[in-house]
Amino acid sequence: MKNIFYIFLFAICALILSACGGIDPYSKVDVFGQKGNNPDEFNEPFAIAVDASSNVFVADARNQRVQKFSSKMQFLEQWGGGGNDPRKFEKPSGLAIDGTGNIYVADYDLDRIQKFNPQGRILLEWGTSGKLPGQFNSPTGLATDSKNNIFVADMYNHRVQKFSADGKFLTTWGDYHPISVFKSVFNFIFSREAEGLFNYPARIAVDGEDRVYVSDSYNNRVQVFSSQGKFLFQFGGAGLWGGKFRVSSGIAVSKQGRVFVADFYNHRVQEFSRDGCFIAKWGMKGKDPGQFDGPTDLTVDDEGRVYVVDWGNHRTQVFKPADSVKE
Secondary structure (H helix, E strand, O other), X not given: OHHHHHHHHHHHHHHHHHHOOEOOOOOEEEEEOOEOOOOOOEOOEEEEEEOOOOXXXXXXXXXXXXXXXXXXXXXXXXXXXXXXXXXXXXXXXEEEEOOOOOEEEEEOOOOEEEEEOOOOOEEEEEOOEOOOOOOEOOEEEEEEOOOOOEEEEEHHHOEEEEEOOOOOEEEEEOOEOOOOHHHHHOXXXXXXXXXXXXXOEEEEEEOOOOOXXXXXXXXXXXXXXXXXXXXXXXXXXXXXXXXXXXXXXXXXXOOOOOEEEEEOOXXXXXXXOOOOOEEEEEOOEOOOOOOEOOEEEEEEOOOOOEEEEEHHHOEEEEEEOHHHOOO
């Protein structure tokens, strides 16, 4: 009985703390795209990344291409098309850009990574289907660190793999471990045994200190590691209120150290401190500006603008912080 009381008290405290966060810190939103296969149209866009010049790249999954836009989401160019030849895609599922502007693209169906220069010319490809180091089973999230190493969320292998910029395998960590919904609701009480283990890790991000944030999607949490894979801490758990997730998806860390997470089945974006403290949330299911239908990925530029892939609505949305919008 005493343990039940403490569990109940913990739940009440979590609700109170989550209520302290703001609801909508982004007062302006721009919407781009609709369903189609023309330039600046999308068919189930799945991933997004922004470079140092605020050019935006979108993995347009069902159109089997990558589209490039200006910072104002004006179409610039595209490449891809169905197939397994170099520069082709079956289902582009993850994007990352390194410090020199090179673009990495994960292919969910072909189990490979391709590397392109800023103009879209292919430089390198690696990966085959399998469980060995350097092999993949539906890679999704990608991220690069300050040394241009590339981290891959190897989703169906339930692990993270780390490579050098030339595709050389460096290290890996993780294995399969699902957490029950009940345990996930009370994540910090029950799930200590699952540190460093995953249930379909979908996305990955690296902060300014090269700490690696992994969206452990079906465990409804984010885990944070050193660049060598040492577990540091976690946050989240299953739930509807602020700071909780119903499938954590896209993840990004701003220059200022704020962490943004796409909360897929809650149809929203959540903002946290770099140490995982809940700050704010916005969005709900719908088609209006600021609403979502399954956000799968997001990124943030140096000005603090948050770009979100609105998968089910076949569009992208760009959110500007309230203090950057002039009256």
